[in-house]
Amino acid sequence: MAASAGAPCGIGFSQPHAHLKQLSLGFSRSISSSASKFVSFPCNFSLRAVDNTKEFKSPGITPIVKAQGGPGHMDIDLTLSPRVNAVKPSKTLAIIAQATALLKAGVPVISLAIGEPDFDTPSVIADAGFNAIREGYTRYTPNAGTLELRTAICQRLKEENGISYTPDQILVSNGAKQSIFQAVLVVCSPGDE
Numbered sequence: 001m002a003a004s005a006g007a008p009c010g011i012g013f014s015q016p017h018a019h020l021k022q023l024s025l026g027f028s029r030s031i032s033s034s035a036s037k038f039v040s041f042p043c044n045f046s047l048r049a050v051d052n053t054k055e056f057k058s059p060g061i062t063p064i065v066k067a068q069g070g071p072g073h074m075d076i077d078l079t080l081s082p083r084v085n086a087v088k089p090s091k092t093l094a095i096i097a098q099a100t101a102l103l104k105a106g107v108p109v110i111s112l113a114i115g116e117p118d119f120d121t122p123s124v125i126a127d128a129g130f131n132a133i134r135e136g137y138t139r140y141t142p143n144a145g146t147l148e149l150r151t152a153i154c155q156r157l158k159e160e161n162g163i164s165y166t167p168d169q170i171l172v173s174n175g176a177k178q179s180i181f182q183a184v185l186v187v188c189s190p191g192d193e
Contacts, residue, residue, distance in 0.1 A: 115176075145172025 095113040102109045132138075144150065150167035157163050173179040 144168075145170065 099111040150170040154165050
């Protein structure tokens with residue numbers, strides 16, 4: 001079964017419970033046919049075909065699914081890798097949930113669990129963002145960050161910390177977790193302790 005370009009296709013959540021074991025993907029056959037086919041994968045979450053959910057159309061995408069099994073339904077074993085199965089629940093999210101529960105119970109809490117500001121974006125920053133969009137700064141930057149930003153970081157490190165770097169020694173990341181992860185990957189090898 002193949003869906004033609006522009007045919008409705010999509011993935012929708014039927015029940016957002018992580019403990020469910022079924023994933024279903026639905027693709028409409030074509031504009032002229034009302035029949036739908038489903039592919040089921042054993043997984044750690046549940047998704048349902050777009051019958052009762054919002055659909056989207058994408059003229060550039062042509063999903064193709066070949067069903068060999070029963071009447072319009074095919075089961076495929078999709079076992080997640082041991083690396084993915086070994087991922088533990090986020091401690092940060094657990095602390096946030098605990099802080100939220102305490103707040104709802106009327107306990108005064110100052111949550112330091114996540115770097116989410118409790119104030120609106122300052123207008124000078126918002127205006128700079130709007131101006132950057134208007135001026136066409138909407139494309140990907142170099143992987144290390146723009147030269148202007150890396151130069152400004154070098155100047156600030158020199159002025160505030162008394163340390164000297166050149167822009168080619170600076171790597172801009174999207175946050176502390178990424179920086180720490182990349183630093184560990186750079187200096188550690190499998191089996192290192």
